[in-house]
Amino acid sequence: MKKSEIINLLNKDLTGEIEAILIYMRDSFVTPQCDPSRTMEEIAKDEMRHAETLSELIVDLGGIPSMLHKELDFGKGGTKGYLRKLISLEEGAIAMYREHIAAIPDEQIKKKLTHILHEEEEHLEEFKEKLRDLK
Numbered sequence: 001m002k003k004s005e006i007i008n009l010l011n012k013d014l015t016g017e018i019e020a021i022l023i024y025m026r027d028s029f030v031t032p033q034c035d036p037s038r039t040m041e042e043i044a045k046d047e048m049r050h051a052e053t054l055s056e057l058i059v060d061l062g063g064i065p066s067m068l069h070k071e072l073d074f075g076k077g078g079t080k081g082y083l084r085k086l087i088s089l090e091e092g093a094i095a096m097y098r099e100h101i102a103a104i105p106d107e108q109i110k111k112k113l114t115h116i117l118h119e120e121e122e123h124l125e126e127f128k129e130k131l132r133d134l135k
């Protein structure tokens, strides 16, 4: 796999992280219940660290962090709807990190992405728990 191909994959991961940061921050502001709101805010900060790790990896490979994001969909229908949206974003991130870990041959990059993947798995569980608590 060429460096440029690895950079492309990492930039796709970065796009997902930026999308998550923006959506989690916004949803944390409009969520009236303190507990899920704080969880969204805390997890947004984890995603910011992921964006930092990915950007460093991209620059180390000679690339430029794209800092792009897709059109933002914040979820609908109040706190439960927001949490469902965040759960789907975490599921998407987990699937993409698994795919990229399998595809990228560099051991150091695999290790860093695997660390991020484990945090995404924890985020998924935390959001699911917050949704269960609301029922």
Ligand SMILES: [Fe+2]
Pocket: 017, 020, 046, 047, 050, 093, 116, 120
């Ligand atoms: Fe992340």
Ligand SMILES: [Fe+2]
Pocket: 020, 043, 047, 090, 093, 119, 120, 123, 124
């Ligand atoms: Fe996450």
